Amino acid sequence: MPHATTHMKPTTHPTALHLVMLLGVVSLFADMTYEGARSLIGPYLAALGAGATAVGVVAGMGEAIGYGLRIVSGLITDRTHRYWTMTLAGYAVNLLAVPALALAGNWKTAAVLIMTERFGKAIRTPARDAILSHAAHGLGRGWAFGLHEAMDQIGAMIGPIIVAAVLAWKGRYEYGFAVLALPALLALAVLIIARISHPQPHNLEPTMHTLEARGLRSTFWFYLMAVACIALGFADFPLVAFHLKTKGIVADQWIPVIYAGAMGVEALSALVLGRLYDQKGVSVLVVTIGVSAWSAPFVFVSGPVLVILGIVLWGIGMGAQESIIRAVVADLVPWDQRATGYGIFNAGFGLAWFAGSAFMGLLYDRSLMALAAFSVAVQFASMPWLHFVQRRLPTTRVATDAKP
Template sequence: MTYKSPLYFVILLGLVSLFSDMTYEGARSITGPYLFYLGAGAAVVGFASGFGEFIGYGLRLFSGWLADKTKKYWGLMFIGYALNLLSVPALALVNSWGLAVLLIILERTGKALRTPARDTLLSYATFKMGRGLGFGIHEAMDQIGAFVGPLIVALVFYLKMGYKPAFLVLLIPALIALSLLTFARIIYPAPQKFEKGFLELETKGFSKSFWWYLLGMCLVGAGFVDFPLIGYHLEKTSILSKDWIPILYALAMGVDAFSAIFLGLLFDRIGLKAVILAIILSLGAIPLTFLGGIILIFLGMILWGIGLGAQESIMRAVIAQLVPIEKRGVGYGIFNTFFGLFWFVGSFLLGFLYDFSILALVAFSVTFQALSIPFILKVAKTA
């Protein structure tokens, strides 16, 4: 195995994601409480997280098409990562929730620009090593950063430094991530070569299985409660102190990292049944988190981390199997656009439901995620 092997490429991109997630997941662990601190209500938090995710996913249709059309994978990644990462320390410079919401949306915009190009390159590199394992390794490294970032924020709070210094400290991992991305571009100028023979394949359309799978995942997105609303709930109810909220998020990110590897290996063995298993496990996350005491909240966040780990690893790996290689960027773009649209609508509704009835929020979340299972079973029988 040479230093230019597919595995090393996956690891190097994993390091980029590790420091990137350290930056923006560190910030996301406190954006809900930060918006509350700036005077925003639950509906604004739900809108900010939901619309941010919609932009973060919806623009991937365009960036995915652009990646396939131009093959400028690295250029899109550089622009996207810069916008994604540098929006975080800029949060320290604002004093109104309106400007904070704008920066949250800009951060998600950057992620939208770079993700289809990155996932397409990962799909090439994981062709022979197993896509479940490859995407699982990448997600695990990604989530190590997501675990450390909130702990850095928690340390800043422990030192009584407040929100703005916490955002400024996150500039350091952001710069490290951009440096690693530059190094990766120098070492691996054309990762497409990892999947030999792709140039001979003829163009094909998207299969029915792709659309059934997309529908199932959209239902998951609609019912999945984003952490800003969870953090808002914990801050408002004072079930946990402010210092514990980023630690709780770090716990979920740690679970995400371990579950990504396990689910990736399981996916390579049993296919879509691994996705269904992850959804079933995550169904208990929101009831425990919003209705339970401290111990049940921690258990709920463990299950929430499993669900998120599946979304960011094996649920992405499935697309590479359902979409023809020459349309993979567009395939990821379509998938993420509709997933993000349903996430946005679901998050906005969940924010309103929170003010109306927490029980209604829980019922909405569990029902919509559970409804995805029949569609995934249908795909599993035909894939």
């Protein structure tokens, strides 16, 4: 066990829970905003005259910006210690770009706003996750991240429904984007309340001084390798939806319902898996990946009944990604390097996700069996790395999870 000294700072569970809940409400309104917008972006760009290639390039560049720049924003956050400033600035850019789409007028302006929205998310995510990790310390990180993700997914389910209703009522995309100004402003208002209520979130976690920083860093990189394997083999829902439509497995109107159901499974599993992680550690992630990795065979090489089982497994896998996988990062990275750790982690995860999605798209046109085999094999390749982290993490958790 590494020698560690702890400088205890005053904290209470109600205070920490209050901050987690506030950040959860922010994410709920934020997801209503940009997930509602994402459900319209493709057809909106087409209506403004963009071709399929332009739509693909805009979407790809937006995601590349959204993940790649998190390394930079994480480093800046830890260097300046401006966690709330980065979070507030990022959310402002992220959210206000969405209703501005109503005024775009042409697809090129809309494309700039879409990439601006992703840029804002890149700015705020490492800082926000670092703040959340401090609040999660006294509550159980798995549970806190799971609760945050559950609230996040409630917003992700409500947003597309709102814009669909507005579109059916008004018949114009501009109204759909304009109505999203309301949840955007609500998210920013709640975020300001969180900033005023909890100006020093790092006080919720004891300051640790450990002599084994190198060991912690190496464990983090091994963990990133494991998570990259998971991301590389995890099928993106657009490919799943494409399969359901082109193969005639379900009628078009049922695909959004299936997606909403998957988001519900994700929210519930995030809560359950987060709590189990706090009790059992990384072994919960190992078991979960061993189960959810089989989603691709059920979705892509089976009949309608087993497809639903595959969607449920997909939702469980997503729930693990947004609760346990994020929580482990906080247990591996020292508190004063947390934003940098999340920035590097998110960038690596995103790069692997998009590389895997592109490759599985190519495999789809050649062999569904090969796609399913690739998905399962690559995710199972994460197991040795996870077992290594599991052996190392209990030592680090003694230091980082000591209760004040």
